[in-house]
Amino acid sequence: QRVLINGAAGAIGTFAVQMAKRMGAHVTGVCSTGNVERVRALGADAVVDYTKTDFTRAGETYDVIFDAVGKSSYRQAKKALTPTGKYLTTVLGNNILGNMLWTKIAGGKRAIFDATGLKQTRDKLETLANWVAEGELKSVVDRTYTLDQMQEAHAYVDTGHKRGNIVISMTIATQA
Structure with a gap:
C-alpha cells in the first residue's frame, strides 16, 4: 500500500x-x-x-x-x-x-x-x-524541559515546528 x-x-x-x-x-x-x-x-x-x-x-x-x-x-x-x-x-x-x-x-x-x-x-x-x-521503532526527542518549564514547553509546541516529541522531566530546575 x-x-x-x-x-x-x-x-x-x-x-x-x-x-x-x-x-x-x-x-x-x-x-x-x-x-x-x-x-x-x-x-x-x-x-x-x-x-x-x-x-x-x-x-x-x-x-x-x-x-x-x-x-x-x-x-x-x-x-x-x-x-x-x-x-x-x-x-x-x-x-x-x-x-x-x-x-x-x-x-x-x-x-x-x-x-x-x-x-x-x-x-x-x-x-x-x-x-x-528490536530498535525498529524509535522515539524522536526534540527537547527536554523540567517541570517548572512547562509553560515554555507549551509555547514551543504551539509554534507547530517541533521535531518529534517533547519530554517533560519530573524534576524542578534548582535555583543557584
Whole structure:
C-alpha cells in the first residue's frame, strides 16, 4: 500500500512513518525543508516538502492519507486518494464528522477519525514493544524541559515546528 503521512516530523508522524514502513508500506512523508532528511532517515521512501509542494496537487495517489497534524482536510486530500483510499486524521472537527458520515453512506473513499489509530489489544501492544526492543521503532526527542518549564514547553509546541516529541522531566530546575 502507498501511505502518505502529513506531519511526518512531529510526535505522531515520526512513529507513523516507522510503523507504516515496518508494515511494508511505501511511505511518503510530508514535512518542512528542515525535516526532509530526518523523515527520510526514519524510513520514508519519498518526502514532500510542504513549503514547496502541495501534496494534494502533486498528481500522486495514495491508499491511505494520515494527517497527524490536522493541516489538511478530507475535501482537499480526497484528490490524492485512490478510488477506495482512506483519509485518517487525529484532529476532530465539524468538517471531519460530516465527511465521515457522508463517506460511510456513499462508499468508496473514506474519511476516518481515530485518536490512536489502533484498537489496543495485547497482540498489537506486544508487537509495538517488540519493535521498540528490536530498535525498529524509535522515539524522536526534540527537547527536554523540567517541570517548572512547562509553560515554555507549551509555547514551543504551539509554534507547530517541533521535531518529534517533547519530554517533560519530573524534576524542578534548582535555583543557584
